[in-house]
Amino acid sequence: xxxxxxxxxxxxxxxxxxxxxxxxxxxxxxxxxxxxxxxxxxxxxxxxxxxxxxxxxxxxxxxxxxxxxxxxxxxxxxxxxxxxxxxxxxxxxxxxxxxxxxxxxxxxxxxxxxxxxxxxxxxxxxxxxxxxxxxxxxxxxxxxxxxxxxx
Numbered sequence: 001x002x003x004x005x006x007x008x009x010x011x012x013x014x015x016x017x018x019x020x021x022x023x024x025x026x027x028x029x030x031x032x033x034x035x036x037x038x039x040x041x042x043x044x045x046x047x048x049x050x051x052x053x054x055x056x057x058x059x060x061x062x063x064x065x066x067x068x069x070x071x072x073x074x075x076x077x078x079x080x081x082x083x084x085x086x087x088x089x090x091x092x093x094x095x096x097x098x099x100x101x102x103x104x105x106x107x108x109x110x111x112x113x114x115x116x117x118x119x120x121x122x123x124x125x126x127x128x129x130x131x132x133x134x135x136x137x138x139x140x141x142x143x144x145x146x147x148x149x150x151x
Contacts, residue, residue, distance in 0.1 A: 038140045040081055040134040042143045049099060050121045068109035068119045069093040076108065076146050079124075083132040088124065095124075102126055110145050118142060 069092065077091045078091045088104070112118040120142030127133040132150035137143040 039147065041079055041108065042147050043134065043135070043136045043141045044138075044143050045136045045140050048123055048136055048138070050123065051105060052094065068107040069119070070109045070117070073110060073146055076110065076122075079132070081132055081134070085130060090131060092122075099123070108142075110142065112145065118145065120145075 071092065075091065079088065083091070085104075088126050092106050092108065100103065100105050103123050106122045106124070108122055109117040110120050110122045118141060121138035122135060122142070123138075124135040125133050137146075
C-alpha cells in the first residue's frame with residue numbers, strides 16, 4: 001500500500017463519522033425545535049403586585065371574599081398574544097383595575113371540580129403598540145387549570 005493510499009484510507013471513515021455527527025446534530029436541533037417556547041400567557045408569579053383581600057376576623061362575612069368574572073376554560077384559552085385591549089375586554093370582561101405600568105388585573109371565577117369555582121388573579125401586560133404582550137397568573141393552580149396541568 002502506498003503512502004497516498006494509506007492517507008486516503010481513513011478518509012471514508014472520517015467522512016462517515018462526520019456525516020453521523022451532522023445527522024445527530026440535526027436530530028438534536030429538530031428535537032429542540034419541538035420543545036414549546038415559554039408560554040407567554042400562562043406564567044406564574046405570585047410576587048407581582050396583585051391586589052390582596054384579607055379576612056382579618058372570622059366574623060367577617062362574604063363581602064370580604066373575592067368574587068370573579070365567571071368564565072369557562074375555553075373562554076380564557078381565547079386570550080392571545082397580540083390582542084388589542086378591546087379584544088381582551090371581549091374575551092375576559094372588565095379588569096378590576098389598571099396598574100401604574102399599564103397592566104390590567106382580572107379576577108376570574110374558573111370552573112373547579114364539579115360544582116365549585118376557583119377565583120384566579122390574572123395580570124396582562126401590553127407592549128408599546130398597546131397589544132397584549134404577556135400575562136401572568138398569581139397562583140399555579142389557575143395556570144394549571146387553563147393549560148391542562150403543563151406548568
